[in-house]
Amino acid sequence: MISSPTENIGLGAFYAIATALVMSIAAALIKYTATLITIEIIVAVQYAICVVFMLPWLLQKGLRGVKTDKLGLHIIRALCGWACFYTYYLAIAHVPLVEAALLRNAAPLCVPFFVLIIHKVSFAWVRWIPIAIGFLGIGLILKPDGNSLNIWHLVGFGSAITLAGSIITTRMLTRTEPTNRVLFYYFALSAVASLPLALLNWQPIPAKALLPMALIGLSIWLTMWLYTQAYVYAKASIISPLSYTGVVFAGFWGWYFWDQIPDWLSFAGVVLVVGGGIGSVVLGSQADKRHALSSNLVNKQPH
Template sequence: MPNLNRDTNTAIFMMCTGVACLSINDAIAKILMEHYSPFQILFIRTVLAFPFALFLALYSGGTSALRSYKPAVHVVRSLLWIAATIMFFTSVKYLDLAKATALIFVAPLFIAIISSVFLKEPVSRAKWLAILAGFVGMLIIVRPGLIAFNAVTALPIATAVVYALLMLGARQIDPRESVWTQMLYLTGISGILSGLLVPFVWTAIRLEDLWLFAGITAFGITGMALMTQAFRLGSAVVIAPLDYTGLLWATLLGWLFWTEMPDTTTLIGAIVIVASGTYIIKNARNTA
């Protein structure tokens, strides 16, 4: 039992730290979006991250980690990853960081819906009510009809849909492949595919921005590695809801760097989304 508790505490620490790193990653992306295309940011980040992903894969599984049993699955997931990243980076350019982050947290709702409708997984009445509550929270933030609708507001929601497909697509990965192999292929293929478009949107990199590109790579890799390890050490029911601590970091970073403060309506909507998502995650194993 002591070992179990120690692993759980370590997993909680890793998850919270990983979420903080990815929140900083998003804040750096918001800064870089003032001067660069999201395709260029994604391409540079993946190119810089690939050597580290390769090292982690080789370190954890040796040369066998370089083999994929279903490469087509990785290509499709990379396309989804690129789409999600581009849309979210674009959204944080125009929206407050906290608002964009709150809206992307509807992803668990879409995962539950897609699982029920297309994968025929049973969803209880209580979960459907939680899904409905989550969408109400989303509408509270977007406030359609009360304010002029901004198409950019739809980007984090679209990101959540694509992210849900990305997560569900992980079920198609061959079980013989480690999580580090998955990260390696996701990074490598994303770099190649985004590189095809980069020549059309390339902007000369300013010297003062080099540290930002290094930072977005370092925080992105560290965040993903810590969160991945957290799920390996701890129960998903305990660890997954900690992803919502990203909203606290997004609010803090938005306030520090852009004096952004979410209004009361946005905060209420975010609380509703977090509550509904947490319920769905914690009851993921219940099908009745």
């Protein structure tokens, strides 16, 4: 197999784990800041800060940098990403940090459903096995006995569904669109989408919330940059499983700052979701390799 000129699995893995760590720090900051200010304001300020970070690129490229014939897809991608963060932050404010992080990281289990609907691509039955295992884990986290299930667990799972939509549309966009253009439209459109809810839920921002809100915005921008760099140096089959280290980091912050320790059902759910998610990514990667090999063999046949 011939590697791409930029392929560096070690560096890609480093960026992937750094992405998960920074995102978990942002999640901990959000859980704290949500006790001081509304989630709607946090989301709006976050995206406003990210737009500010994109201004140097915009000033350098000018209007030609934002010219696109994929505006509709940019809007869908931005709304999916915005809804992902909004539902994730709402869940963080109301459920243990590790459970919110795990539910968001169930996105790989939802991706095949989007592929099936959007691209009309069917999968071999074996690929549904890890997905079923992962959803069994989600069921355990949602507490089938009903003792501690609340609406915020379902909201947290909504972040996985919308993240899956964001993943699919981002892949579609990056085939023809440069990374900075995708990020600019995402941040700018999400900032616009955040504004009405922020105004409806406006309250004075206390001074002690200013620093954590600034750090949240910086963390999200850095997360997106690290995430992009990870995919420059390594394939999705390497990066996606490593994203689950974020659940471990979130579990540590939840224990250290809030004394949150998962019960045995939640712990079992974490194991099943992580195992199912990694299995889904690995089987998907193997299927892609077989498809690519088959296509190469067909193309090499004399015509």
